[in-house]
Amino acid sequence: MTVAENLQRFRDSIPEQVTLVAVSKTKPLADILDACNSGHRDFGENRVDEFVEKCQQLPPDIRWHFIGHLQSKKVKKVVPFANLIHSVDSLKLLTEINKRAAAINKTQDCLLQIHIAQEESKYGFSFKEAEDLLISEELKILQNVRITGLMGMATYTDDMSQVRKEFRALANFYNQLPATKSKLQILSMGMTGDYRIAIEEGSNMVRIGSAIFGERG
Numbered sequence: 001m002t003v004a005e006n007l008q009r010f011r012d013s014i015p016e017q018v019t020l021v022a023v024s025k026t027k028p029l030a031d032i033l034d035a036c037n038s039g040h041r042d043f044g045e046n047r048v049d050e051f052v053e054k055c056q057q058l059p060p061d062i063r064w065h066f067i068g069h070l071q072s073k074k075v076k077k078v079v080p081f082a083n084l085i086h087s088v089d090s091l092k093l094l095t096e097i098n099k100r101a102a103a104i105n106k107t108q109d110c111l112l113q114i115h116i117a118q119e120e121s122k123y124g125f126s127f128k129e130a131e132d133l134l135i136s137e138e139l140k141i142l143q144n145v146r147i148t149g150l151m152g153m154a155t156y157t158d159d160m161s162q163v164r165k166e167f168r169a170l171a172n173f174y175n176q177l178p179a180t181k182s183k184l185q186i187l188s189m190g191m192t193g194d195y196r197i198a199i200e201e202g203s204n205m206v207r208i209g210s211a212i213f214g215e216r217g
């Protein structure tokens with residue numbers, strides 16, 4: 001099956017209202033073009049240099065999602081191309097994104113990454129930290145960023161009840177946020193191994209790599 005066929009099959013298997021971000025990391029430009037020519041527009045990358053390179057070489061109407069951990073010193077490279085940054089995990093990073101967006105007269109859409117997994121290594125805010133940030137004065141003065149939703153990654157485990165529990169907790173948090181809620185529209189959760197559960201638990205944006213492009217080497 002071609003990438004375009006895989007993608008179409010996958011698209012048809014999930015509800016229409018769920019945005020499909022095709023995660024093309026490590027995959028060649030030809031694969032992305034194949035998907036692009038079939039009409040798909042949302043692609044995700046997780047490494048800055050690869051992200052920039054692909055953004056520069058591929059059609060300008062692609063909606064690029066930056067989904068990987070982002071260091072402040074690399075924000076400048078990412079902001080000119082990113083439609084949505086999924087991985088904001090600190091106020092410091094958000095402040096830098098605001099600065100770089102202001103410099104090019106852009107309002108950068110961002111998701112707050114929430115730490116829901118049991119692993120120590122995953123980045124992100126706790127629920128409390130995210131809620132504090134969303135109602136803070138610090139956020140109000142950042143005129144060139146817009147928090148449009150939340151992103152979370154579940155624990156990497158075969159225990160699907162654990163995965164479900166984590167997605168459910170994030171969805172509950174998303175649904176219960178107070179006054180700021182009306183501005184939050186995106187709940188980005190679910191990858192190849194756990195997207196079905198994520199969608200059942202309320203995800204409206206999934207980030208899918210291997211199921212579309214094949215296993216990464």
Ligand SMILES: *Cc1c(COP(=O)(O)O)cnc(C)c1O
Binds near residue numbers: 046191192207
């Ligand atoms: C790689 C990656 C994905 C996609 O992973 P698959 O298991 O290949 O679908 C999704 N989200 C993030 C943050 C990733 O780094």
